[in-house]
Amino acid sequence: MQKRLSIVMAEVHLRCLGGCREVGRSAFLLDVNGKKLLIDYGISLNETPSFPLHVRAIDVDVVVISHAHLDHSGSVPLLYTSKIKPYTVSTALSAVVLRYLLADMLKLSGYYLPFEVHEVQEMYESMTLVDNDEVVDVGDVQVRFIHAGHVPGSSMILISCEGFKALYTGDINLVESQLLYPADKQQILRECPIDLLIIESTYGDRAHEPRKIVEEKFVQAVMEVVEGGGVVLIPAFAYGRAQEIMCVLYKYLRDAVEVYVDGMAKALSRELLDYHMYLKDLKLYKEALKKVRFVKRAEQRAEILKKKGIVVISPAGMLRGGPSTYYASILADREDS
Incomplete structure (x- = not known):
């Protein structure tokens, strides 16, 4: 049976x-x-x-x-x-x-x-x-x-x-x-x-290049502007994307470029130090964080844009508000940036 x-x-x-x-x-x-x-x-x-x-x-x-x-x-x-x-x-x-x-x-x-x-x-x-x-x-x-x-x-x-x-x-x-x-x-x-x-599928309908190639193309594009004396504005989400870009720039360029971080990305970058168990490489992150310069006051922004060959990482990631809109409005007419 x-x-x-x-x-x-x-x-x-x-x-x-x-x-x-x-x-x-x-x-x-x-x-x-x-x-x-x-x-x-x-x-x-x-x-x-x-x-x-x-x-x-x-x-x-x-x-x-x-x-x-x-x-x-x-x-x-x-x-x-x-x-x-x-x-x-x-x-x-x-x-x-x-x-x-x-x-x-x-x-x-x-x-x-x-x-x-x-x-x-x-x-x-x-x-x-x-x-x-x-x-x-x-x-x-x-x-x-x-x-x-x-x-x-x-x-x-x-x-x-x-x-x-x-x-x-x-x-x-x-x-x-x-x-x-x-x-x-x-x-x-x-x-x-x-x-x-x-399942999340926002970018599920497109093919992506290998991550290393994307990073190398990104760094190359940054250096073309920096070496020409221009300013690279990278609008980035304050949480996650801004810190990733900091790490990418530090890994490939080290001291070759001056990087400024503005907006809420400053505070959130510091907060991550207390939650390092979520990070892949704490040593890399600490070194990248040590090399960037935080914009402390709104009045600094105009002075920063007078510099040549620099990078600015700033929210908002979609250029909807945040300090990035100020930087973009000034840089829009500059052919070198």
Whole structure:
């Protein structure tokens, strides 16, 4: 007589609240056996901010943040405008960076935002901080944070329950950079089979040159301008991209060029020193940080632009606000820059 094999799997429902067929406001509500996990709750910062579909705080058991970039986290304070306070989980570094990014967003877009400093503080008081590879239990659901390779402290989110597995990659990078190790493909494969995969695919429709070639072309382009006496402005996101560019320039050029760092990238670059466990090469990072010059006052910017053969790394990465817009307005008419 043959025995029948019975497999019981969790009951699962997924609602896509934002980030589908668009860039920004990533948000997914995953219901696993009645436990509701809100995975990211981002914002799109255009002329006016746009938010994901509404979800009531009472309908959320836990908010899970993959990383601090606002397109994945900027709407989380919305959940703290009522008396119900869901608890939020992120890595410790993402929580630190998010404090800076939310404060900056409130300063620049506060008139359009349906929350204020109070809600941000409520969010922080409800946060649980973890490291990558830690597991958080939400009833019978296990939530595991896995290194994503995108920015320091970023995570993929693995959800497990009764034989069911879901993987949310968030923003994922599988290529080693100067700042970070890539996401571990073998670690992901060891978790297979994955029943539900939610994967970031912004640049999935194009081929990329090998990282080393991209870095060499970038450095060559920088040196062409520097050797001609011009100024190279590199608009960069304050968290992740600015620090990567610092490391690339230091690795290839060492003392060959004078590099200035402006805006929020200054404070976040210092913060990373306290979270060096997220970095690939602490020695390289410390040396790169030691060589750059921080712009301390707004009045310095005009003087810096009088110099010849320099590099300026400054937010905002898309030239939407921040000191980079000032530098760009001055350099726009210079043929050597």
